[in-house]
Amino acid sequence: MKICRRFKFEAAHQLPYHDGKCRRLHGHSYRMELMFSGPVQPLQADNPQSGFVADFGRLDRIIRTELIDRYLDHYALDESVPGLPYSSAELLSAWIMAWCMSHLDGRPELGAIRSETVRVWETVNAWAEADRQDAQPFLSAVAAVTAGGVSET
């Protein structure tokens, strides 16, 4: 089954190769959706994640403290996201996807989740979505700066 969690963060960025106003330093109220797949856990009185793929509260805490608060919220993304060469919504979503694959997949307290897609909204009308394939170029950069191994694809 699939589960999805939405988040928001505020950040600044700059796209120096753009031929319009995105060259200038500016900010967005970003939204993102992280989608995961995995088996529903069996119903057991001693398992608080019974009937869930993974507990949303646990996912939420990990993603907020280890991803959003550390690299994204109220930062200039061009400086705060290690190994991100350009802060377009496309490349940012691919970097976040790589982070999810190396940080969340295989983590015992999250059941058996597999990161599937990351969708990043720059504005209410524009988003980019990355899958596991899109994340490949960022896996080594993410692994180099953060704890935890890189998952197989």
Ligand SMILES: [Zn+2]
């Ligand atoms: Zn922008």
